[in-house]
Amino acid sequence: MSVGIVLIWIYRAVDIPKTREEGRLGWIGLLCAELWFGLYWVLTQSHRWNRIYRYTFKDRLSQRFENNLPGVDVFVCTADPTIEPPVMVINTVLSVMAYDYPPEKLSVYLSDDAGSDLTFFALLEASKFSKHWIPYCKKFNVEPRSPVAYLISEPDPLDANHAKELTLIKKLYKDMENRIESAAKLGRISEEVRLQHKGFSQWNSFSSRRDHDTFLEILIDGRDPDAKDVEGRALPTLVYLAREKRPQHHHNFKAGAMNALIRLSSNISNGQIILNVDCDMSSIYWNWLLSQKRYSVWKKVQVRKIGLNGKEITTRKTEESANELEERLKGLASCTYEYNTQWGKEMGLKYGCPVEDVITGLSIQCKGWKSVYFNPERKAFLGVAPTSLDQTLVQHKRWSEGDLQILLSKYSPAWYGLGKINPGHLMGYCTYCLWAPNSLPFLYYSIVPSLYLLNGISLFPQISSPWFLPFAYVIIAEFTCSLVEFLWSGGTVLGWWNDQRIWLYKRTSSYLFAFVDTILWLIGSSDSAFVITTKVADQDAYQRYKQEMMEFGTDSPMFTILASLAMLNLICFIGVVKKVVTDLGIAVHETLALQILLCGLLVAINFPLYQALFLRKDKGKLPNSVTAKSVFLGLFACTCFTFFY
Ligand SMILES: O=c1ccn([C@@H]2O[C@H](COP(=O)(O)OP(=O)(O)O[C@H]3O[C@H](CO)[C@@H](O)[C@H](O)[C@H]3O)[C@@H](O)[C@H]2O)c(=O)[nH]1
Numbered sequence: 001m002s003v004g005i006v007l008i009w010i011y012r013a014v015d016i017p018k019t020r021e022e023g024r025l026g027w028i029g030l031l032c033a034e035l036w037f038g039l040y041w042v043l044t045q046s047h048r049w050n051r052i053y054r055y056t057f058k059d060r061l062s063q064r065f066e067n068n069l070p071g072v073d074v075f076v077c078t079a080d081p082t083i084e085p086p087v088m089v090i091n092t093v094l095s096v097m098a099y100d101y102p103p104e105k106l107s108v109y110l111s112d113d114a115g116s117d118l119t120f121f122a123l124l125e126a127s128k129f130s131k132h133w134i135p136y137c138k139k140f141n142v143e144p145r146s147p148v149a150y151l152i153s154e155p156d157p158l159d160a161n162h163a164k165e166l167t168l169i170k171k172l173y174k175d176m177e178n179r180i181e182s183a184a185k186l187g188r189i190s191e192e193v194r195l196q197h198k199g200f201s202q203w204n205s206f207s208s209r210r211d212h213d214t215f216l217e218i219l220i221d222g223r224d225p226d227a228k229d230v231e232g233r234a235l236p237t238l239v240y241l242a243r244e245k246r247p248q249h250h251h252n253f254k255a256g257a258m259n260a261l262i263r264l265s266s267n268i269s270n271g272q273i274i275l276n277v278d279c280d281m282s283s284i285y286w287n288w289l290l291s292q293k294r295y296s297v298w299k300k301v302q303v304r305k306i307g308l309n310g311k312e313i314t315t316r317k318t319e320e321s322a323n324e325l326e327e328r329l330k331g332l333a334s335c336t337y338e339y340n341t342q343w344g345k346e347m348g349l350k351y352g353c354p355v356e357d358v359i360t361g362l363s364i365q366c367k368g369w370k371s372v373y374f375n376p377e378r379k380a381f382l383g384v385a386p387t388s389l390d391q392t393l394v395q396h397k398r399w400s401e402g403d404l405q406i407l408l409s410k411y412s413p414a415w416y417g418l419g420k421i422n423p424g425h426l427m428g429y430c431t432y433c434l435w436a437p438n439s440l441p442f443l444y445y446s447i448v449p450s451l452y453l454l455n456g457i458s459l460f461p462q463i464s465s466p467w468f469l470p471f472a473y474v475i476i477a478e479f480t481c482s483l484v485e486f487l488w489s490g491g492t493v494l495g496w497w498n499d500q501r502i503w504l505y506k507r508t509s510s511y512l513f514a515f516v517d518t519i520l521w522l523i524g525s526s527d528s529a530f531v532i533t534t535k536v537a538d539q540d541a542y543q544r545y546k547q548e549m550m551e552f553g554t555d556s557p558m559f560t561i562l563a564s565l566a567m568l569n570l571i572c573f574i575g576v577v578k579k580v581v582t583d584l585g586i587a588v589h590e591t592l593a594l595q596i597l598l599c600g601l602l603v604a605i606n607f608p609l610y611q612a613l614f615l616r617k618d619k620g621k622l623p624n625s626v627t628a629k630s631v632f633l634g635l636f637a638c639t640c641f642t643f644f645y
């Protein structure tokens, strides 16, 4: 492969058209793009080096540690009850509460960045339901432990007794779900419900989700001798927190929420290990501390260790009640607590970057912590991935933007990481950090060669030339390699082909916007935000998703770009096909073969876009405004190019 790449470079460098010769500019651009692709390819090779597979030996671990298990604090984050429905959130909470782990060593914290009484109500309901759910899980060794995932799987009862309990659990779950959903429909918590729990009175001072006091409620206090499940066994501690928010104070998104939780939990349960899950990551299988999404577990352990100075942990006195404790701790989650401290810088999770997990992870790896990749056959966690293109593109914009910011920041793998983490690791980081700039050569490659087709100018070697070979080799090798890897990890050919689509769409829209926004951020005229991904889709859209139809539906700038590029390639392709068929015949496809292939491939990849632009009638199609804009822009670009070149 590397030989092929170098040969392409040589061909490009040696054969540059002379000044005033046709296609000189286009050629030089391609040289730059191919240099970039080649170097980027070298970086990506780091993902394939030194592969290590890890296995756990649960029996040995439990023999060694059974009586000496560390305390575990699980942090669940949520931020918006409309796009992260409370029922989903409490399913995540219940799934971690039901871990097969000594309850007195397990505590679950829910951070609610929306400060929503609806989410609080749902958690209150969950705390009651857990008294049935946890013993049920343990008795019948239930898996998955998220109630909704378990009930949807329509489990077969083992015997008559199980059947009875299953019916009861189902009923209790449905009733709880109904109560939460009717409250959500009503849009507020009824007076009757408010009177059920003193915690609701905290909302009397609530003005908006960006302006409220700290709401803190220990719903289940592990120390309380009365906190027992229906079989009389202890329950894990369960805490609700909505940190204080004021419009004039930046809340630092999820990183801010996590840091408040780190401080609070240190004073409540102070578990040695912190596990962080998003509100949509139902835990389906708990493999004794070693199951993790990304590197959550070890990452947060480290945070606790380097995060707190002794002053911030005070031990709870035996006689201190949950109420007194709550009042004492509220200050730790106030807006001003972190002023003039190292929180968000050298303490806890880092602020100012939309991928707080990556920047924090990298910086502590540089301090000598080792990460472990563990990917068991049975997944430890499953999260909700976006089901519409729009949402996918937004999520990837946040990630690629955050990663590029890291590359340009003080914590850049390129200089901060140099010599601190091993070179393969560093290169791996760089592949992600370069996602956003990667968009430029891709855009170039998907625009310029196609436009040159219109004028019949060749930018690639002819089929009969020996230089054709390295191109053919690199193209075939790259595609085969990615297909084989895709199939090997359990995918299908169609899946791979669709993956290539999304791969291109992300590069030409998300990454481009991320790149532009990062430049704006650099010159100080934009602030990067954390746009939360929607975890619900409407019924129609979900049906289309199931039928494997791509979901557009809105008029977004990213769609306009994608549609215009698709139009441009379609026009160029039609133009050149006309040429091949009519006047020039054989000569054209001899000299322009690779270019036609590239353009044809782009047209094939863009097929769902043409359908969405012209053929579809459902709500998931591209709106007419996008159709108009893209047809205009496509035609405009092609006409300008043919006339002025
Ligand atoms: O102001 C905020 C914004 C988000 N969140 C929570 O952060 C989590 C992740 O948000 P989501 O919109 O689901 O983003 P994803 O892209 O799916 O999340 C991935 O990427 C994020 C960084 O961009 C990481 O924080 C996540 O752990 C990782 O799963 C969710 O539980 C949110 O509720 C907050 O608590 N406060």
Ligand SMILES: [Mn+2]
Pocket: 278, 280, 383, 384, 533
């Ligand atoms: Mn998510």
